[in-house]
Amino acid sequence: MAKAGRVYHWKHGWIPLDSVALAQVARKRPPLAFQVPSEPVHKPPTPVRRIGDLSPGLQEKIRAKMAALTGIPEPELAARVQDNLVRAVRNNPGHEDWYGEEGSDLAERAKQVGTTQERFTGMVAVTSAEKRWVENKDFAQKIAAKLQADEPFKLSQHDIDSYNHWVAHRNGVAVAHPDLKPGTYRPSQLPADIAASKTPGMPKAKNTDAVIKAARIYRGEASLDAVIQGPKQRSFVDNLMDPSDDRFVTVDTWHYRAAMQGIPITRTVKGQTFNYTLEEWGDRDLARADGRAAAAGFDPTKPVGKKGPNIKALMKAADNQNPQTIFQGSPSSVSDHYESGMGTYPWFVEQTQKAAEKLGMSPNAVQADAWYAVGGGL
Amino acid sequence: MSWTPLDPYSNPGDGSPPLTGAALIAEVAFHKQTARLNGDPIDPEWDQWLADDESATGILAKLRTR
Numbered sequence: 001m002a003k004a005g006r007v008y009h010w011k012h013g014w015i016p017l018d019s020v021a022l023a024q025v026a027r028k029r030p031p032l033a034f035q036v037p038s039e040p041v042h043k044p045p046t047p048v049r050r051i052g053d054l055s056p057g058l059q060e061k062i063r064a065k066m067a068a069l070t071g072i073p074e075p076e077l078a079a080r081v082q083d084n085l086v087r088a089v090r091n092n093p094g095h096e097d098w099y100g101e102e103g104s105d106l107a108e109r110a111k112q113v114g115t116t117q118e119r120f121t122g123m124v125a126v127t128s129a130e131k132r133w134v135e136n137k138d139f140a141q142k143i144a145a146k147l148q149a150d151e152p153f154k155l156s157q158h159d160i161d162s163y164n165h166w167v168a169h170r171n172g173v174a175v176a177h178p179d180l181k182p183g184t185y186r187p188s189q190l191p192a193d194i195a196a197s198k199t200p201g202m203p204k205a206k207n208t209d210a211v212i213k214a215a216r217i218y219r220g221e222a223s224l225d226a227v228i229q230g231p232k233q234r235s236f237v238d239n240l241m242d243p244s245d246d247r248f249v250t251v252d253t254w255h256y257r258a259a260m261q262g263i264p265i266t267r268t269v270k271g272q273t274f275n276y277t278l279e280e281w282g283d284r285d286l287a288r289a290d291g292r293a294a295a296a297g298f299d300p301t302k303p304v305g306k307k308g309p310n311i312k313a314l315m316k317a318a319d320n321q322n323p324q325t326i327f328q329g330s331p332s333s334v335s336d337h338y339e340s341g342m343g344t345y346p347w348f349v350e351q352t353q354k355a356a357e358k359l360g361m362s363p364n365a366v367q368a369d370a371w372y373a374v375g376g377g378l
Numbered sequence: 379m380s381w382t383p384l385d386p387y388s389n390p391g392d393g394s395p396p397l398t399g400a401a402l403i404a405e406v407a408f409h410k411q412t413a414r415l416n417g418d419p420i421d422p423e424w425d426q427w428l429a430d431d432e433s434a435t436g437i438l439a440k441l442r443t444r
Contacts, residue, residue: 049387118381129396159415166408170401172394197408200416204409206402206427209394225384229391234384241381248386312432334392346387 050247051346062338062347069265069326071275078351081259085355085366088258088373095372096365099243102133106240109137113144115218118241120144122224123214125237127205142203143196143214150186153200157182163194172209192216230335231345239364246356249349249363251336254376256323259348261374265326269317270295281321284314292317399433 051059067074103117110120123140131139164176174193187195196215197208205211216222228234231251238248249255257278264275269292280286287293288300298313305311324330329342336343349363356363397405406424413420428434 049385054387126394129394153416156415159412162408162411162415166404169404198412198416200418204421204424205394206396206405207394208405208408213394225382225389228384229389229393231386231390233393234386234389238383238386242383245383248383307435334395335390337390338387339390349386 051350054346058339059346062344065344066347069267070263071266072263077263078354080263081348081351082355082358084259084261084263085352085370086358088261088370089355089359089361089366092369092373095368096361097243098368098371099239099364103240103243106137109141110144113141114148115144118224119217119220121237121240122217122228125224125228125233126213126217127210128233129210130206139203139205140214143211144218146199146202147187147195147215147218150188151200152184152186153198154184155180155182155190155194155198159198160194163197166197167193172207173212174208187215188219192219192221231338232335235349239367243362243364246353246362246364249352249367251345251348251352251367252371252376253323254371254374255348255352255367256327257374258370259351260323267321267326269321278323278326281326282318284318287314287317398431400437402427402431402434403437 063074066077070077072080103121106121106124107117110117113120115123120140123144124136127140127143128136160177160180160182164178167174167176174197175191177191177194180190180194187199190198192215193212196202196212203211213222213227217224217227224237228237235248236250238245239250260278262277264277265281266273266275267281268274272291272295274281274290274292276286284293287296288298293314294300296313296317298310298317302310304314324334324336327344327348328334328336330337336345338345352363352366356366359366396402406428409424410420412418428438
């Protein structure tokens with residue numbers, strides 16, 4: 001049982017660890033003492049499926065959603081999207097080998113930090129939230145470098161108590177370690193969650209779970225198949241690891257924009273129906289002009305400002321009408337739940353593959369060119 | 379290289395989505411406390427995360443007025 005120590009509260013400073021927190025720590029206590037697995041625990045990966053392997057009912061549901069969103073018969077819509085992608089590539093060639101070049105860079109970085117390309121690519125993928133690409137690679141490399149250096153550091157009772165208190169009050173992948181004793185440890189001698197949280201100089205993420213997952217991948221405690229979630233992230237890793245495999249397409253916000261250029265989408269907001277392109281849905285001036293901003297609480301007599309209710313209303317009316325909301329039914333941080341009927345991921349994959357066939361290119365090369373065509377990039 | 383591709387249509391979770399509101403406040407407090415205990419610098423970016431998060435700034439404003 002953990003000692004009733006002190007914890008540091010962000011507002012109140014040092015306070016006694018309360019009984020509620022201790023009970024929560026006890027509940028989250030791992031069943032066994034920490035032990036680094038001698039061999040990575042990998043489950044056999046699921047066989048890769050193509051879109052055609054999904055059930056006919058699900059495929060039909062996704063096609064029907066695309067037709068309903070646009071009011072265009074699905075075969076005609078598919079042809080227009082393919083034309084958009086073909087045009088984007090023809091107008092913006094030169095980035096076809098993006099995945100090959102970046103995969104090589106990841107392999108080189110992996111060597112520098114003593115790991116494999118596969119593991120390092122997984123580390124990059126799990127730490128990608130809200131980061132630009134170069135920043136993302138550097139961040140993963142810093143985590144790996146800290147784990148590779150494996151420098152010993154002092155872990156005090158305060159460190160342990162604060163960690164256990166933090167874990168007790170959050171939902172995530174970290175678990176409490178109430179039996180851990182103060183001492184000097186190398187990160188490799190500690191469980192990945194506390195090593196990721198407490199190692200001096202370890203990069204900090206908005207959600208520490210990302211760093212913990214990256215540490216588990218580096219240490220071979222988690223397979224990519226177990227940790228990388230959602231069709232976009234899994235396809236991104238597949239593209240980086242083997243750009244020659246044409247089964248996978250990374251459908252991100254830029255790809256939705258490239259695919260849907262000039263194609264209006266019908267949505268009803270607060271009882272009013274609008275028919276706009278993706279660009280128009282995200283246009284704040286248009287949202288003010290057509291009443292969507294007012295419906296979201298925008299007050300035209302007051303300045304927009306950088307903070308406060310007016311900018312919040314504008315963002316709700318325009319910025320939040322982004323491709324993920326429209327095509328996945330959820331914010332960009334949430335993966336496409338295509339199987340629930342909310343998402344459309346496989347449909348965009350299919351159109352990209354067909355556009356690639358027309359161009360005689362790989363689908364990921366089409367996506368890379370189209371990405372630059374609509375303003376994506378590093 | 380013996381790469382076994384990941385099936386895009388399995389493991390459909392949401393990764394580690396960015397935290398918001400009270401959860402983000404707690405995460406930043408933990409980062410700061412850990413940095414102080416380790417003698418690491420406090421990264422100004424952590425406060426920026428809070429400033430950029432409407433729900434976190436709302437909670438902090440309410441606490442300050444108590």
